[in-house]
Amino acid sequence: MELDDMPKQHRSTARVLDVLEYLATEGQKGCTLSELSAALNAPKSSLFPILHTLADRKYVYLDKGTGRYSIGIGTYALGRAFTAGRDALELILKAMEAIVRSCEETCQLAVLDKEKVLYIGKVDSPQAIRLVSSVGARLPANCTALGKALLSGLKDEEILLLFKDRLCRMTDRSITDIQHLLAQIRAIRKGGIAWEHEESTDHVCCYAVPLRKGGKVFAAVSVSFLTFRSTPEKERLVRESLVKAQAEIEQIAEERGFVLKY
Structure with missing residues (x-):
């Protein structure tokens, strides 16, 4: 359909x-x-x-x-009825906690809701100055690293139909050209890491990876941090932490057969 x-x-x-x-x-x-x-x-x-x-x-x-x-x-x-008997979210949150221990930055979990990202989990950074975000919030997928990671599970034709060539702008750095967005998404499909620098919020950058089961993207996890803490070492640590967690979560998803139903 x-x-x-x-x-x-x-x-x-x-x-x-x-x-x-x-x-x-x-x-x-x-x-x-x-x-x-x-x-x-x-x-x-x-x-x-x-x-x-x-x-x-x-x-x-x-x-x-x-x-x-x-x-x-x-x-x-x-919410309790939804999570009763389900260990998917709990297991993913444990992996997210490990990410935060490693890089000391905020880690977030999201699913795709039409053309928007729906935040369903978060582990806060221990830093005194950190990103403020809310579980249950929705943001335009084209403006976030999580959104780009999630969109990588769709075909180009599905993405074009989803946005109908109208991309939201949240900051001056938001991607508003559909071909530019598709180019980034194609790189993510080939194993790249999704990223955004101040595209959704000024002074905040983010990296994200899609989570797949059976080759299909069912969620994405990200790390967000303030630009003044962005160094080559920090970015490398964040990317490595995400890739490690991605492999762990996807392995568990395949072995236990879970996905996040929403």
């Missing part, structure tokens, strides 16, 4: 998911109905019954003192 032939999203269901995904990125601080309305470009009259129902079912928490909504305990229960 071609991407253009996929059925359209159910509007009401999509609105509920938009609310949950946005609140997930806001963390414990949450947001008010007005702030959520502005962020989602949706009328408060349509968001209020959704929030009321989600709060009643414990998927959203309403602080009556501040009027701010945040993610509720119900979502935690769903």
